[in-house]
Amino acid sequence: VASGELKHFTCIDDPYEEPLHPEITLKTHELTIAESADALFRVLREDGILEGAPKLAPRGLPNPDGDVIVDCHVPSSERAARMAEAETLPKVLITDIDLNWLQVIGEGWASPLRGFMREGALLETLHFNSLTVDPFNLTGNAMKHETTTDFEGFTQHAAPDRVSMSVPITLAITSFSKDAMEASASRDVALVTQMGITVAILRNGEVYENRKEEILARMFGVIDPLHPYIAHVNSGGPYLLGGEVELLDRIRYNDGLDQWRKTAQELWDEFEAKGADTVYAFQTRNPTHAGHAYLMREAGQDLKRQGYTNPVLWLSPLGGWTKSDDVPLDVRIRQHEEVLNAGTSHPGGLDPATTVMAIWPAPMVYAGPTEVQFHAKSRRSAGASYFVVGRDPAGMKGSLEAEAHKDDDLYNGDHGRYVLQNSPGIGDMQFLSFVKVMYDITDNVMKLPDETRLDDFISISGTKMRLLAANGATPCSATDIPTDLVTANCIPSGFMVPKGWEGVVDYYKHADQTERYIPWSRPRVEPPTDKGTTNTGVFGSTSFSLTRTSGESFWHDIPLQPVGESDETIINLVTEIPMRVTAKMEVNKSAPHNAIQQDLNKDSSPRYYTYGTPFFNYGLIPQTWEDPDVISAQGYAGDNDPLDVMEIGSNPLMMGSVTPCRVLGSLELIDEGETDHKILCIA
Numbered sequence: 001v002a003s004g005e006l007k008h009f010t011c012i013d014d015p016y017e018e019p020l021h022p023e024i025t026l027k028t029h030e031l032t033i034a035e036s037a038d039a040l041f042r043v044l045r046e047d048g049i050l051e052g053a054p055k056l057a058p059r060g061l062p063n064p065d066g067d068v069i070v071d072c073h074v075p076s077s078e079r080a081a082r083m084a085e086a087e088t089l090p091k092v093l094i095t096d097i098d099l100n101w102l103q104v105i106g107e108g109w110a111s112p113l114r115g116f117m118r119e120g121a122l123l124e125t126l127h128f129n130s131l132t133v134d135p136f137n138l139t140g141n142a143m144k145h146e147t148t149t150d151f152e153g154f155t156q157h158a159a160p161d162r163v164s165m166s167v168p169i170t171l172a173i174t175s176f177s178k179d180a181m182e183a184s185a186s187r188d189v190a191l192v193t194q195m196g197i198t199v200a201i202l203r204n205g206e207v208y209e210n211r212k213e214e215i216l217a218r219m220f221g222v223i224d225p226l227h228p229y230i231a232h233v234n235s236g237g238p239y240l241l242g243g244e245v246e247l248l249d250r251i252r253y254n255d256g257l258d259q260w261r262k263t264a265q266e267l268w269d270e271f272e273a274k275g276a277d278t279v280y281a282f283q284t285r286n287p288t289h290a291g292h293a294y295l296m297r298e299a300g301q302d303l304k305r306q307g308y309t310n311p312v313l314w315l316s317p318l319g320g321w322t323k324s325d326d327v328p329l330d331v332r333i334r335q336h337e338e339v340l341n342a343g344t345s346h347p348g349g350l351d352p353a354t355t356v357m358a359i360w361p362a363p364m365v366y367a368g369p370t371e372v373q374f375h376a377k378s379r380r381s382a383g384a385s386y387f388v389v390g391r392d393p394a395g396m397k398g399s400l401e402a403e404a405h406k407d408d409d410l411y412n413g414d415h416g417r418y419v420l421q422n423s424p425g426i427g428d429m430q431f432l433s434f435v436k437v438m439y440d441i442t443d444n445v446m447k448l449p450d451e452t453r454l455d456d457f458i459s460i461s462g463t464k465m466r467l468l469a470a471n472g473a474t475p476c477s478a479t480d481i482p483t484d485l486v487t488a489n490c491i492p493s494g495f496m497v498p499k500g501w502e503g504v505v506d507y508y509k510h511a512d513q514t515e516r517y518i519p520w521s522r523p524r525v526e527p528p529t530d531k532g533t534t535n536t537g538v539f540g541s542t543s544f545s546l547t548r549t550s551g552e553s554f555w556h557d558i559p560l561q562p563v564g565e566s567d568e569t570i571i572n573l574v575t576e577i578p579m580r581v582t583a584k585m586e587v588n589k590s591a592p593h594n595a596i597q598q599d600l601n602k603d604s605s606p607r608y609y610t611y612g613t614p615f616f617n618y619g620l621i622p623q624t625w626e627d628p629d630v631i632s633a634q635g636y637a638g639d640n641d642p643l644d645v646m647e648i649g650s651n652p653l654m655m656g657s658v659t660p661c662r663v664l665g666s667l668e669l670i671d672e673g674e675t676d677h678k679i680l681c682i683a
Helices: 032-047 076-088 098-107 121-130 175-182 212-220 228-233 266-274 291-306 329-345 367-382 414-419 449-456 460-469 498-509
Strands: 091-093 128-134 162-165 189-192 197-207 239-247 276-285 311-317 353-355 386-389 432-433 438-440 445-447 535-536 547-550 572-575 584-586 594-599 616-620 644-647 658-671 673-682
Touching: 076 197, 091 175, 098 197, 098 239, 121 239, 121 353, 162 367, 175 197, 175 239, 175 616, 189 239, 212 367, 228 498, 239 291, 266 311, 266 353, 276 367, 291 386, 291 438, 291 445, 311 329, 311 547, 329 353, 329 498, 386 414, 414 432, 460 498, 460 584, 498 572, 572 644, 572 673, 644 658
Parallel strands: 091 189, 276 311, 276 386, 311 353, 386 432, 644 673
Antiparallel strands: 128 162, 189 197, 197 239, 438 445, 535 547, 547 594, 572 584, 572 616, 572 658, 584 594, 616 644, 658 673
């Protein structure tokens, strides 16, 4: 070039021709070589040029794990046919926690998973915290996790890639459900909720042993039988059912919060509509105070310093199952709404123009370093490139039955972040640390403490916040903030948006009124009741009560047989539990009009059948009684209840309905030392 042998070099012997529409502008005179290179490579990644897979997500957002879009909803044009098919299939009961996981799978949060894990996928998850994938079938393994696990035959080449998957997503079933599947000619099953709603079809089911000890040891790495999710796993059936799912409709909970439930693809659309060139996710399990807001705003500013022009915050509250002493979902969501309503007018507010709030649907399993990997992975599958992570993510204290850490943190607080940074299959996702902030009494703002004037900063821990809320603390004077907030019973005005604080105070004042709140995402279903009845309370809770509109007793006033019926084999059936419903409903012998209410467990929680989906309607014969003074030939007394009936027809009957039913026979059972007759009939 210097000798003139090479001609027409831009900016050497030819003028610089500025492009009309540049995709990137590098001010190399202001940037270092490394900064210029980082900016260039970031744009190449955003456009998918450096990725081997086609770009699926909007520009600036990462592809979902496995480079596939997962959406398991049946197209609306095919829904009626699938619903009709589901009616013909064996029924498998799913709990409300299973329903949370079904939503995670069906909406694409666990990409590339398309169903409850088969045994091979479970083993990879347990032992490697990841799944091998081959989305383009380079090695013949594209369908590896969607076919029955083969422990004998292996492909010549291993799948080329690995994606993060640290938490088992499995479906436990009972021997009752397994036997029903084996008795059917179909390998497909219909998944039915506790309230009898058919929500999905699971295809080509794979049944295998539920090795609970192995799962718990690999997943948690701690021994604590009273850990709430460990107890949940131990309560499951002896088998697991894997297979791909088809959601028959959008999963809705009808609890007033569905507007904040968005699928992974809906979030893509919302991020794109806000013009995001990157997304950073902040997970919440508590009300958001000004310290959280400060960290979220600072994270956005840091991303702008890295060269992004419009980073969008994803405020991502936990929505699935949580332990009983966590702040209820509706309390958190309503408080977050006030944070967004306040905007930038309060130090505890967030700018709605650059913030998207969307509930994360997965259950919280409290598995520490193992679980936080899934927290990050699932946010990445919905568009986040950055994840804010704090100390002891997904941890909790051990119970008094814990082997090593009784009433102490089960996991070291630093381990979660360390494991997350080094976990397999994490890809290009980056992590932003959650640092400790304090309240500056000189300007009523939470921020990083200034080491030169530490006396101006006070710490407000979560424990202190909960105590102040329970005590109904009111705002402190803006100019005279005491160092002992508890004694003064006041909260600094800049700690939380005012209306948000009022909601938190209201909750802690009434925290013992559990049915007042929505603890986590559980479906609220209209009870399938007869038109001649009236109900109060929430179906599925201890507040529910069903009576006859006429005021008659279900037990004492309904005649034994239909009026005018001469055939002694025809009785009146009062339906307490419609077919497929597992909520244990029964007439209350001491309630006015013998109302139908939900039976209770020993801990006073609502009782549900757990063996499987009932294939019969269940109820009682009015004006009957199993006399405890009558002793059976085997030496057992009656149970002091009406005679129970199992109606084995093909259609559900309404709760509280009175139906003529032909008696077919009787089963005499022994239940907890009492005689319990079950009359079989068909309507």
